[in-house]
Structure formats: C-alpha cells, structure tokens
Amino acid sequence: MLEGKTVLITGASTGIGRAAAIGAAQHGADVAINYANSDGPAASCVAEIEALGQRAIAVKGDVADPQTAQDFVARAVDAFGKVDVMVSNAGICPFHAFLDMPVDVVERTFKVNLHGAYFMVQAAAQQMVKQGHGGSIVAVSSISALVGGEFQTHYTPTKAGVHSLMQSTAIALGRHGIRCNSVLPGTILTEINKDDLADIEKREYMEKRVPLGRLGAPDDLAGPIVFLASDMAAYVTGAALLVDGGMYVNLQ
Numbered sequence: 001m002l003e004g005k006t007v008l009i010t011g012a013s014t015g016i017g018r019a020a021a022i023g024a025a026q027h028g029a030d031v032a033i034n035y036a037n038s039d040g041p042a043a044s045c046v047a048e049i050e051a052l053g054q055r056a057i058a059v060k061g062d063v064a065d066p067q068t069a070q071d072f073v074a075r076a077v078d079a080f081g082k083v084d085v086m087v088s089n090a091g092i093c094p095f096h097a098f099l100d101m102p103v104d105v106v107e108r109t110f111k112v113n114l115h116g117a118y119f120m121v122q123a124a125a126q127q128m129v130k131q132g133h134g135g136s137i138v139a140v141s142s143i144s145a146l147v148g149g150e151f152q153t154h155y156t157p158t159k160a161g162v163h164s165l166m167q168s169t170a171i172a173l174g175r176h177g178i179r180c181n182s183v184l185p186g187t188i189l190t191e192i193n194k195d196d197l198a199d200i201e202k203r204e205y206m207e208k209r210v211p212l213g214r215l216g217a218p219d220d221l222a223g224p225i226v227f228l229a230s231d232m233a234a235y236v237t238g239a240a241l242l243v244d245g246g247m248y249v250n251l252q
C-alpha cells in the first residue's frame with residue numbers, strides 16, 4: 001500500500017510510532033523516524049525496517065523545538081529524495097492532578113504535543129508543496145480529544161488541538177493535493193501509560209470499558225495509519241478515525 005513512498009514518523013522509537021514505522025515498511029515504504037531520547041530502541045527500529053528490505057534513518061530531536069521539524073524533513077529529503085507521508089505522533093502524558101499542576105508540566109506538554117505537531121506538519125507540508133505531487137499527513141490525536149481525564153487536564157486539550165489542526169490543515173492544503181487526517185487511539189498499552197496502568201484496579205476498569213474486551217496494542221494502530229497514509233484513502237481528508245475497541249461509544 002505504500003510502495004515507493006517515503007514516510008516520516010515522529011516519536012517512533014517505541015509504542016504507536018514504532019508500530020506505524022514497521023507497518024509502513026511492511027507495506028513497501030522507506031521510513032525516517034524521529035525520537036527524543038531512546039537511542040537503542042530507535043536503532044533497533046531502523047534495523048527492523050532494514051531487515052524488511054526497506055531503507056530507514058533515525059533522526060534524534062526534540063519536537064518542541066521548531067528547528068527539529070525543519071532538520072527532520074531536510075534529513076529525510078537528503079536520504080530518500082522526497083516526503084510523501086508525515087505521521088505526527090510524538091507525545092507525552094505526565095499524569096498529574098489539576099489543582100496543583102506545575103506550570104512547567106503544562107507548558108512542556110503543550111509544547112511537545114501541540115507545538116511539536118504544528119511545526120512538523122508545517123515543515124512536511126512545505127516540502128510536499130515544493131515537490132508538487134501532494135501527500136498525506138496523519139496525526140496521532142486521541143479519544144482524549146473527545147472526552148476528559150481527571151489527571152490529563154493539560155493533555156486532553158493538546159489532543160483536541162491536534163484533531164483541530166488536521167481539520168484546518170485539510171482545508172489549507174487540499175488545493176495542493178495534501179490530505180490531513182487524524183487517528184484517535186483509545187487506551188493502548190505503551191510506555192506512556194505503563195506506570196498509570198500498573199494500578200491493577202484502574203487497568204481492569206479501563207479494560208471493562210472496551211466492548212472488544214481488551215486494551216489496545218501498538219500494532220492496532222499500524223493498519224489504520226497505513227490506510228490513511230495510502231492512496232486507498234485518496235478521497236479521505238479532514239477525517240478523524242477512532243481506534244479504541246469501541247471504548248468511546250460505551251455509555252452503558
């Protein structure tokens with residue numbers, strides 16, 4: 001589904017981004033991954049993609065810095081000659097209560113999750129417009145764009161923002177043949193919620209909320225992301241796809 005395409009993915013050393021990177025390679029893409037800290041996992045992601053017969057590079061950089069986006073796109077173009085797909089995925093969720101939320105935790109979460117997505121999407125779009133043959137942008141938002149979380153008051157607005165960013169960029173970039181969509185994962189077992197879900201009572205509660213009967217795995221996102229990235233979704237833009245095992249619709 002992605003034969004001959006160059007796919008860029010932020011935050012792809014672990015979790016959903018990594019699964020999407022490997023999924024893209026399984027579908028024939030060359031892949032550039034961005035990550036912040038995890039050198040070993042980033043290198044092993046590259047090795048896994050190369051073992052599939054595709055090309056891959058890892059570029060370290062903090063998405064909160066707008067320059068990282070310019071550098072990431074430039075490095076991908078140097079390596080592969082073009083950018084066809086940007087998956088904006090990097091994110092953090094340091095769970096914390098609202099009333100004593102530290103200012104720096106709020107600011108950092110906004111900068112990584114929302115500013116980071118904004119500047120990555122903009123840098124990829126600038127390159128796609130220059131190339132002149134369209135492209136696809138997929139942002140990893142969340143079920144949390146639609147519903148709240150007591151310990152996520154700083155996080156859920158960033159995910160609503162990412163969802164909104166895809167709606168507005170779908171309009172701004174449609175004339176260039178660039179499609180912009182988001183995926184809205186439910187609760188997926190990754191590093192981001194390892195500590196939170198170590199609380200067995202909470203984990204069982206979250207599991208019970210899912211009609212499909214289990215929490216998600218990173219691989220559950222790979223297919224939907226590859227689909228939205230691919231030409232199979234040629235007439236899909238401005239859309240938001242819940243990938244949550246049915247959690248959102250489960251009132252009672």
Ligand SMILES: NC(=O)C1=CN([C@@H]2O[C@H](COP(=O)(O)OP(=O)(O)OC[C@H]3O[C@@H](n4cnc5c(N)ncnc54)[C@H](OP(=O)(O)O)[C@@H]3O)[C@@H](O)[C@H]2O)C=CC1
Pocket residue numbers: 010011012013014015016017034035036037038039061062063064089090091092093112140141142143144184185186187188189190191192193
């Ligand atoms: N897991 C879940 O239940 C859900 C997750 N999401 C979203 O999915 C996305 C991926 O998270 P997930 O896979 O769960 O978690 P992980 O913690 O496994 O992955 C996060 C990834 O983002 C990278 N990252 C973190 N901060 C930065 C930064 N400042 N600059 C560049 N890269 C960074 C990490 O790199 P490194 O390890 O090198 O720091 C890592 O590759 C996030 O946007 C999250 O909000 C949405 C809904 C549900």
Ligand SMILES: C[C@H](O)[C@@H]1OC(=O)[C@H](O)[C@@H]1O
Pocket residue numbers: 093141142143144149159185186187188192193196
């Ligand atoms: C990190 C959380 O477990 C995860 O993040 C989200 O976006 C979902 O709402 C889950 O709560």
